[in-house]
Amino acid sequence: MQKIPLLRATAGMVLARDVFRNDNPVGMPICGKQTVLSDTLITRLDHLNVKAIYVEGHPVWEEGDRSLEDMLAELDRRFEKVRNDPLTLKVYDMFVEHLKRSMGDNGGREAK
Amino acid sequence: MDEKRNELKKIIMDTRTLPTLPGVIHKLNSLTENDKASVQEMARIVSSDQVLSARILRLANSPSYGFYRVSTISNAMILLGVNVVKSLALSSSIFEIMEKNSVGLWEHSLAVGVAANLIARKLNLPECEEISTAALLHDIGKVIISLKCSEAEQLIRDMIRDRGMYMRDAERETIDTDHAEVGGWLAKSWFLPDKLSEPISFHHDVALSGNHRIKTAVVHIADVLIKACGFGDSGDCYVPQIQQIAWDVLKFNEQAMAEIIDELEDKLVEVKNFSLELQGSDAPAY
Numbered sequence: 491m492q493k494i495p496l497l498r499a500t501a502g503m504v505l506a507r508d509v510f511r512n513d514n515p516v517g518m519p520i521c522g523k524q525t526v527l528s529d530t531l532i533t534r535l536d537h538l539n540v541k542a543i544y545v546e547g548h549p550v551w552e553e554g555d556r557s558l559e560d561m562l563a564e565l566d567r568r569f570e571k572v573r574n575d576p577l578t579l580k581v582y583d584m585f586v587e588h589l590k591r592s593m594g595d596n597g598g599r600e601a602k
Numbered sequence: 603m604d605e606k607r608n609e610l611k612k613i614i615m616d617t618r619t620l621p622t623l624p625g626v627i628h629k630l631n632s633l634t635e636n637d638k639a640s641v642q643e644m645a646r647i648v649s650s651d652q653v654l655s656a657r658i659l660r661l662a663n664s665p666s667y668g669f670y671r672v673s674t675i676s677n678a679m680i681l682l683g684v685n686v687v688k689s690l691a692l693s694s695s696i697f698e699i700m701e702k703n704s705v706g707l708w709e710h711s712l713a714v715g716v717a718a719n720l721i722a723r724k725l726n727l728p729e730c731e732e733i734s735t736a737a738l739l740h741d742i743g744k745v746i747i748s749l750k751c752s753e754a755e756q757l758i759r760d761m762i763r764d765r766g767m768y769m770r771d772a773e774r775e776t777i778d779t780d781h782a783e784v785g786g787w788l789a790k791s792w793f794l795p796d797k798l799s800e801p802i803s804f805h806h807d808v809a810l811s812g813n814h815r816i817k818t819a820v821v822h823i824a825d826v827l828i829k830a831c832g833f834g835d836s837g838d839c840y841v842p843q844i845q846q847i848a849w850d851v852l853k854f855n856e857q858a859m860a861e862i863i864d865e866l867e868d869k870l871v872e873v874k875n876f877s878l879e880l881q882g883s884d885a886p887a888y
Contacts, residue, residue: 494871497882577846581859584860
């Protein structure tokens with residue numbers, strides 16, 4: 491599952507979560523999960539001011555998007571100056587956990 | 603060395619060369635000093651400048667504050683508070699420069715605003731809006747440095763690239779001051795309240811913050827989290843060390859931190875979207 495800005499949505503993607511109105515996030519869903527997106531639907535969601543949606547898999551790979559291994563390596567690099575500090579290290583571990591969870595079991599690789 | 607710093611302070615604080623402040627601000631300043639002025643009256647003054655109102659509303663609707671829709675200036679004043687609206691008005695010209703010239707820094711600032719808001723709400727802190735605003739403004743010194751000392755800025759960038767330094771250390775070595783201090787000067791010259799100027803001045807050194815240590819601590823930790831996410835571009839890519847004092851003063855615990863890290867991912871998508879929309883709306887229509 492991946493959360494993407496609506497601007498990046500394209501026809502054929504599958505919703506992974508119900509979509510709610512921005513101004514009424516606890517109201518009735520305006521589009522159910524498992525729906526396959528079409529161009530018309532994306533325009534409609536845009537008109538309803540929906541900003542972001544959850545879609546199945548990890549379909550949006552942009553320049554700068556990385557696999558789990560790459561992401562962990564970059565995280566390592568960002569923390570390289572503070573690895574000796576126990577408190578900051580604790581937060582580092584939380585980020586590692588979070589990344590592993592968020593990229594899913596397949597490590598975020600694109601489903602065939 | 604002190605001479606160099608003072609000279610720089612003079613140049614930086616020369617108000618004539620700062621990004622221009624709209625005349626509305628002066629009226630607003632004199633009104634806020636008057637206890638009897640009503641919110642409606644102040645809102646009317648701000649609304650008389652349409653460009654400024656539009657900018658304020660755009661910021662008030664940024665994900666940093668977490669409101670769904672703020673549609674009028676008087677709404678913004680009631681929801682965000684007069685102080686916040688005033689600081690947004692004051693900094694709107696700087697934000698405009700950021701939006702256009704340093705998108706990375708703009709995204710970093712917005713994201714730190716979002717993270718600070720998340721932390722403040724999670725810990726049930728009072729004055730969430732002030733905390734978000736301080737976070738939004740925390741790196742304002744970087745914009746001033748790049749405006750006023752463009753040669754030094756290039757040098758700073760080279761040092762970060764070649765020697766892998768923190769931006770703050772490179773700034774100290776080059777211009778004998780850093781963006782936090784410069785931001786603090788600016789906040790003072792704008793007469794921003796201490797609760798905004800302290801977090802700006804001390805977000806790298808929470809212990810120095812005397813009266814608003816909690817707010818400063820939130821901005822410090824929010825900055826660390828956003829740098830850890832690698833979101834936006836704040837000059838260097840290195841995560842600063844979390845200061846124990848900040849963790850202690852907020853009585854943070856690991857569970858709250860883990861929840862914030864999880865929620866942050868969703869929020870950063872909103873920030874990205876907000877920023878993309880702004881870039882899109884500014885692009886010329888062909």
